[in-house]
Amino acid sequence: MARNDPSDSGDSRPSVGVRVIAGRLTYEDVVLFDDLGVSVEAGAITCLLGPSGVGKSSLLRLIAGLGGAGSGTRVECSDGRPIAGRIAYMDQRDLLLPWLDVIGNVTLESRLRGAPADLPRAMHLLDRVGLAADAHETPARLSGGMRQRVMIAMALACRPRVLIADEPTTALDVVTASEIVAVLHALQERRNMGMLFITHDLLLAERIADTIVVLRAGKVVESGSRNEVIGNPKAAYTRELLACTPRIA
Numbered sequence: 001m002a003r004n005d006p007s008d009s010g011d012s013r014p015s016v017g018v019r020v021i022a023g024r025l026t027y028e029d030v031v032l033f034d035d036l037g038v039s040v041e042a043g044a045i046t047c048l049l050g051p052s053g054v055g056k057s058s059l060l061r062l063i064a065g066l067g068g069a070g071s072g073t074r075v076e077c078s079d080g081r082p083i084a085g086r087i088a089y090m091d092q093r094d095l096l097l098p099w100l101d102v103i104g105n106v107t108l109e110s111r112l113r114g115a116p117a118d119l120p121r122a123m124h125l126l127d128r129v130g131l132a133a134d135a136h137e138t139p140a141r142l143s144g145g146m147r148q149r150v151m152i153a154m155a156l157a158c159r160p161r162v163l164i165a166d167e168p169t170t171a172l173d174v175v176t177a178s179e180i181v182a183v184l185h186a187l188q189e190r191r192n193m194g195m196l197f198i199t200h201d202l203l204l205a206e207r208i209a210d211t212i213v214v215l216r217a218g219k220v221v222e223s224g225s226r227n228e229v230i231g232n233p234k235a236a237y238t239r240e241l242l243a244c245t246p247r248i249a
Helices: 056-063 104-105 108-112 119-128 144-157 172-192 202-210 226-230 235-245
Strands: 017-026 030-039 045-049 075-079 086-088 162-166 194-198 211-216 219-226
Touching: 017 056, 030 045, 030 194, 030 219, 045 056, 045 202, 056 086, 056 162, 056 194, 086 144, 104 108, 104 119, 104 144, 108 144, 119 144, 119 219, 144 162, 144 172, 172 202, 202 226, 211 226, 219 226
Parallel strands: 045 194, 045 211, 086 162, 162 194
Antiparallel strands: 017 030, 017 075, 211 219
16 A cells, blocks of 8 residues: 655655653542653654553643643753644544544645645555545545544655654554554655654564553553564563464465
């Protein structure tokens, strides 16, 4: 599915890393995490693992500036500039506007800024996620996996320096998920764009992650390169995942 294209190359903007410092988040008086430190390296792919309910999705929303940060929490970029306007966030939920067609959703961000819709770029992104032929369909006529691919194209349309995604392939079949991950990986390599994914798929993390961070009970319990974490005999959570993950011969 992925294709080399001049419109995806030649981006000379410097990569940007992100750090969460003294992260604190509470929900209904319950502390999800406190004094949490997490880093997303510039131009790298970081996968965030951990059991349900430990605050992974909330951490992504905090980084994206969508609220919830406790007192003292700081989100800093490696170049010292604000992250606003340079980050794209993909939620687990389907956020497509049902009254717009596919290309209308992909060009929505530019039109909200008052800029002309970049239709050629939107069509290129749709082609990269396999939906160019469906550009004028409404979301109601798409499958769940197709709708998720539109969300990916929407996120990339704003040319982010950092992309954070909450289980971006969860609604996709295995083959489509593999193709989408390949597209995102290729874009990240050409653009030097940092990415942070939440996933419960250890095979996905093993395949694409430069760094794996494991949250448990509000703390980072494992962090390092994929080889350091997955190959670490003391990495309890990843051992549990490996024990219940079918391996392909």
